[in-house]
Amino acid sequence: MTTFHRLTATSLDGQLISMADYAGKLVLVVNTASHCGFTPQYTGLETLYKKFAAQGLVVLGFPCNQFGNQEPGDADEIAQTCYINYDVSFPIFEKVEINGAATHPVFRYLKDELPGVLGGRIKWNFTKFLIGRDGKPLKRFAPFTTPEKMESVILAAL
DSSP: OOHHHHOEEEBTTSOEEEGGGGTTSEEEEEEEOTTSTTTTHHHHHHHHHHHHGGGTEEEEEEEOOOSTTOOOSOHHHHHIIIIIISOOOSOBBOOOOOSSTTOOHHHHHHHHHSOOTTTTOOOSTTOEEEEOTTSOEEEEEOTTSOHHHHHHHHHHHO
């Protein structure tokens, strides 16, 4: 079992989820925010998820409020944005920290494996990490990289 598959996270509805549940799947981890200029990427992420779920893609959304207070709400408000406003059907987790001392273990691991231009930091909302079916991180995408622009990389990894 890879390091990624040993990690856990709490879903938006309070359930502890093991990343081992996604073993054998191509996983796209995204730090999200409901009040960000990139928030409309939820639509593209949902499109990718629906298009490739049958082939093994899963998108995991992790709300974060560390950038410009763009995810200030509680779980109910986050659910409103994701499930009602953007009709998201992929898993959404509870709000997490992605930088600093309280960084969630999923993001600590991903940043260590794929550091990016800021080293061990994430610059903004909607940074994306693609994890292979074997649990090994494959690629990091900047916030401005839209889900549509990621499709060829996802296809190649499927």
